[in-house]
Amino acid sequence: MSEEPANKPEILVVDDSKVIRLAARKMLGSDYEIHLAEDGLIGWEMLQQNSNISVVFSDLIMPNLDGMELLENIRNSGDDHIANLPVIIMTGHDDSEAGKQKVFDAGATDFISKPFESIDLVSRANSYARLSRKVVELEKKTGYDKLTGLYNANLLEEQGAKAFSFADRHKLHISAAYFEIKDFQEFFLNYGKNVAQHIIVAVGKRLQDVMREEDIAARLGVAKYALILPMTNRHKTELVIGRVRESINKLVFDTGKEKIRVNFVAGYATSDLNGDSSFVEMTEQAEDALQRAIVSTTESVIYFDDDVEIDEPEVVITEQDVQQA
Structure with missing residues (x-):
């Protein structure tokens, strides 16, 4: 066979x-x-x-x-x-x-x-x-996202793994923070491609403005970004996310119809100084925290280990689900 x-x-x-x-x-x-x-x-x-x-x-x-x-x-x-x-x-x-x-x-x-x-x-x-x-x-x-100039997912994985390996060898903290622009699809559908791309580029620029030289920033999806933060523990990561939020909240976009602001949700994770985690595991934890923040009605920023009650989204059964059941 x-x-x-x-x-x-x-x-x-x-x-x-x-x-x-x-x-x-x-x-x-x-x-x-x-x-x-x-x-x-x-x-x-x-x-x-x-x-x-x-x-x-x-x-x-x-x-x-x-x-x-x-x-x-x-x-x-x-x-x-x-x-x-x-x-x-x-x-x-x-x-x-x-x-x-x-x-x-x-x-x-x-x-x-x-x-x-x-x-x-x-x-x-x-x-x-x-x-x-x-x-x-x-x-x-x-290796670079054409729209924002940030790393793409491939280069993030390559450079992030190196930064994580260095932190692991020297028993240093390192964190991963994942961000997604809230309601981005509605912005795209209501205001069109030009406004949507303007938002993507502007948010990417704000990430670059708050990051340090040793930090790594990437665009992972349509409206999804990542920051890898060497020598940064949980508390300091929360401060970075706060600075990103403050910077992005100042953005105002003129759609031609009205002026709008954007916000984001975030999930983040930190390494285990005992050497029991990997770069992949840390980013998977950040991704999981982000997904919980996306569906949460109370929390916009979630740490991977936070015990946050999440409302289960309504399940939509498609024909493909039935075929594969």
Whole structure:
């Protein structure tokens, strides 16, 4: 028996037809991890939550958020990875050439006609997944986020591990603080790409303003940042987070409609001076604390070991959950 290939490329299929979704999964499932969404709104949420998706196949006519609107959200995203994703539009016999041209002008990468043959779907998936992988590999080699100039996740891991190793050898404190801009998706949807990118860049600049020379700052997601703080214990980390909050609270953004301010939630963790932790463990603890802060209705900053009561978010069951149950 052959083993399952590790780290399959991930593909998102968005279509309100269950038949089409399941057909795509059957045709591509042996070589790819397939995510299914029954409308553009669910598909957009999946893209926000999963940076490993490398290709999107989308129908045009769907409820809630149609294919054209999903394509516009993708191309206008403040996250370069999402904005540059290959998007293949699945068209029907009733779609006019003028309609196809409009979608192509909006940024569609390619088209495939329904009902599609397996060879057509697989060949497009293979071609665009390879292209997407090459783009990701190139971005990793640069080491820097193009929008803010901060480290990207790859360089953060590399330099953060070195800083942690030094702290561990010399029995020094080191901390990780993760930040996320609150309600960023609402800012993007309400005010557009230019305002969203202005917010991303300005927050990144404020992080650089408060950090010391030895600190490490990175942008990890659309509106998510990290600070690695050598020689910094829990109390001092709280002071740094307070300075970041004070600095960001002074920002005012003119949207053209109104002036707005932004705030953030944060999660942080510190190393164990007994040498029982690792850089990966520390960042995972900071990430866990951040996720708890995101869903908390009472706390905006959480230490990984804090006992904070969190309201469980409403669980939304998707078809994919049912399929995998």
